[in-house]
Amino acid sequence: MNIRSLSLTCxxxxxxAGAFTPAHAADKPRVxxxxxxxxIAGAGASVxxxxxxxxxxxxxxxxxxxxxxxxxxxxxxGDQVFQIASESFTNEHLVTLGKRVAALARQTDVDGIVIxxxxxxxxxxxxxxxxxxxxxxxxxxxxxxxxxxxxSADGMLNLxxxxxxxxxxxxxxxxxxxxxxxxxxxxRDVSKTVNIKTEAFKSPWGPLGMIVEGKTYWFRA
Ligand code: DAS
Numbered sequence: 513m514n515i516r517s518l519s520l521t522c523x524x525x526x527x528x529a530g531a532f533t534p535a536h537a538a539d540k541p542r543v544x545x546x547x548x549x550x551x552i553a554g555a556g557a558s559v560x561x562x563x564x565x566x567x568x569x570x571x572x573x574x575x576x577x578x579x580x581x582x583x584x585x586x587x588x589x590g591d592q593v594f595q596i597a598s599e600s601f602t603n604e605h606l607v608t609l610g611k612r613v614a615a616l617a618r619q620t621d622v623d624g625i626v627i628x629x630x631x632x633x634x635x636x637x638x639x640x641x642x643x644x645x646x647x648x649x650x651x652x653x654x655x656x657x658x659x660x661x662x663x664s665a666d667g668m669l670n671l672x673x674x675x676x677x678x679x680x681x682x683x684x685x686x687x688x689x690x691x692x693x694x695x696x697x698x699x700r701d702v703s704k705t706v707n708i709k710t711e712a713f714k715s716p717w718g719p720l721g722m723i724v725e726g727k728t729y730w731f732r733a
Pocket of ligand 1: 596
């Protein structure tokens with residue numbers, strides 16, 4: 513047997529023995545994205561329409577497909593809970609969403625939850641969920657100021673950041689979080705301070721941390 517066929521045999525034997533792991537890497541965190549609508553699911557007539565567009569148009573599967581890099585962070589699946597602009601949120605919507613998140617948080621095959629949401633009442637939903645949820649798993653609420661069809665749309669990176677936080681063990685036990693504009697805020701403190709700037713969300717004592725290239729950095733507990 514010559515060297516070439518010997519080495520080929522060894523490679524094949526190793527592959528059969530499982531020495532080469534399959535293409536997909538080790539198990540990743542399992543993150544569920546609950547979509548409710550808002551600008552992050554919005555669409556405008558042209559790339560110049562960053563402030564005039566229709567909210568709550570793009571379905572959750574298209575949002576996920578629009579950020580293929582999510583699969584580098586987590587095993588992601590989406591669920592369209594509502595498809596509304598967030599100014600239309602009622603108490604019934606809040607209770608339905610709270611029950612859905614609580615049920616998911618109890619599932620052993622769920623490690624983190626992301627909620628895509630309009631920005632107008634995002635803070636109220638995050639505050640409400642922070643009061644009622646009893647889980648240490650990361651729950652992250654995220655929106656965008658510009659629709660995905662606009663130049664410099666912020667929704668893709670906001671969604672990527674939200675999944676990064678929902679996938680990170682160091683986000684556990686911090687209550688409901690809000691990721692906007694690369695910052696990580698607590699649902700207890702954050703509020704929307706302006707309606708057309710990507711840095712719209714502020715907290716009185718500042719953000720808890722930041723996300724840079726999918727990594728979380730924490731400033732305070
Ligand atoms: N109408 C706004 C809302 O759905 C759009 C947005 O800011 O997300 O909250």
